[in-house]
Amino acid sequence: xxxxxxxxVEVERKYDVDVETxxxxxxxxxxxxxxSTGEVRxxxxxxxxxxxxxxxxxGVALRRRTGGPDEGWHVKGPRQGxxxxxxxxxxxxxxxxxxxxxxxxxxxxxxxxxxxxxIENDRTAYLLTGSDGVVAEFVDDRVRATDLRRGTQREWxxxxxxxxxxAPADEDGREAFFAAVERAVHAAGGRDASSGSKLARxxxx
Numbered sequence: 001x002x003x004x005x006x007x008x009v010e011v012e013r014k015y016d017v018d019v020e021t022x023x024x025x026x027x028x029x030x031x032x033x034x035x036s037t038g039e040v041r042x043x044x045x046x047x048x049x050x051x052x053x054x055x056x057x058x059g060v061a062l063r064r065r066t067g068g069p070d071e072g073w074h075v076k077g078p079r080q081g082x083x084x085x086x087x088x089x090x091x092x093x094x095x096x097x098x099x100x101x102x103x104x105x106x107x108x109x110x111x112x113x114x115x116x117x118x119i120e121n122d123r124t125a126y127l128l129t130g131s132d133g134v135v136a137e138f139v140d141d142r143v144r145a146t147d148l149r150r151g152t153q154r155e156w157x158x159x160x161x162x163x164x165x166x167a168p169a170d171e172d173g174r175e176a177f178f179a180a181v182e183r184a185v186h187a188a189g190g191r192d193a194s195s196g197s198k199l200a201r202x203x204x205x
Contacts, residue, residue, distance in 0.1 A: 003100040005087040010076075012162035013178055014193035015185050019157055023140065024184040030176060031130040031168070038124040038140070043067040046148075047116045047199050048097070054109035061199055062105055062113065064095065068123070073101045082174070117202040120144045127164070134164035136177075145202035154202060159190055 026032050045065035049055045055062055059078035065071055070088055077085040092098050097113065105113070122142045128135045138161050145154045161181050168174050182192075195201040 003089075005075075005089050005100070005104070006070075008086050008088070009083040010086055010162055011083045011167075011174070012160050013181065014196075015159040015161075015190040016192070016194055017157050017159055017188075017190045019142075021157075021189040024159075024181075024188040024190070026128055026138075026181075026184055029128070029180040029184060031135050031166075032128045033131065034129050035138075036127040036129070038126050041068040041121075041123040041125060043071075043119075043121040043123055045119045045121070047119070047202075048113040049116045050109050050111040050113060052111075054111060055105065058108045060105070060108050061197070062101070063199075064091070066091070073098060075101065075104050082171075115148045117148055117199055118146045119198050119202055121198075130166055133166035135166050136164050136181075137162050141198075143198060143201075145198065147203050152204065154204075156201065158193065158198075159185065 026035055043065055044067055045063045047061060047063045049062070061074075061076040063074050063076075065074065072091050073089045075087045077087070087104060089098060089101055120143070124140045126138045126140075128138060138159065140157070140159055142157050143155065145156075146152070147154075161178070163174065163177075168177055185191075195205060
C-alpha cells in the first residue's frame with residue numbers, strides 16, 4: 001500500500017433536517033448553473049481513538065470507511081481557519097491499522113487505539129456546477145450511528161455542503177456563497193447543525 005496520502009482541505013457547512021424535508025432549491029446560489037442527478041452511496045465507517053480520547057482532545061478524527069469514491073483510511077486534522085485537512089490512504093487487506101496511518105497519528109498519540117463508533121450512512125450526493133466546473137458537493141445523509149463503547153444507537157438525517165475546485169477562492173466570495181446556501185436550506189426547512197460532526201453526534205455531543 002502506498003505511504004503517500006491524498007490531501008484535501010474540507011471547507012463545508014452542515015445542517016440538521018427532518019426525515020421528510022424536501023431538498024433545497026439552489027437556483028439563487030451564485031455561480032451555480034446546474035445540479036447533477038443524485039448519486040447514491042452506502043457508507044460504513046468505524047472511528048478509533050485512545051481510551052482517554054487523545055485524538056478527540058487534539059481535534060483529530062481517525063476512521064476506516066468503505067463505500068463511496070474515497071473509501072479508505074482517513075485522518076482529519078485539527079480545524080485551521082475555515083477548513084480542515086483530510087489525509088487519505090486506500091484500504092489494505094484486513095482491518096489492521098496500516099503503518100503509514102499509525103505514523104501519522106503518532107503526532108498526537110502512540111497509545112493503543114480502539115473502536116469508538118460505527119457510522120452507517122445512506123448518502124445521496126449532488127454536484128453543483130458552474131462555468132468553471134464543480135462549485136460544491138451537496139450530500140443528503142441518512143445516518144445510523146452506534147456508540148461502540150456504550151452500545152447506544154442514534155439515527156438522524158443531515159445535509160452537508162462542501163466547496164469544490166471551482167468554488168470562490170476569496171473569503172468574501174465564500175461568505176456570499178454559504179449565505180445563499182443557508183437561505184435556501186432554511187427556506188426548505190433545514191436548520192443550523194446542532195453538532196459539529198457525525199462522530200460527536202454519535203457519541204451524544
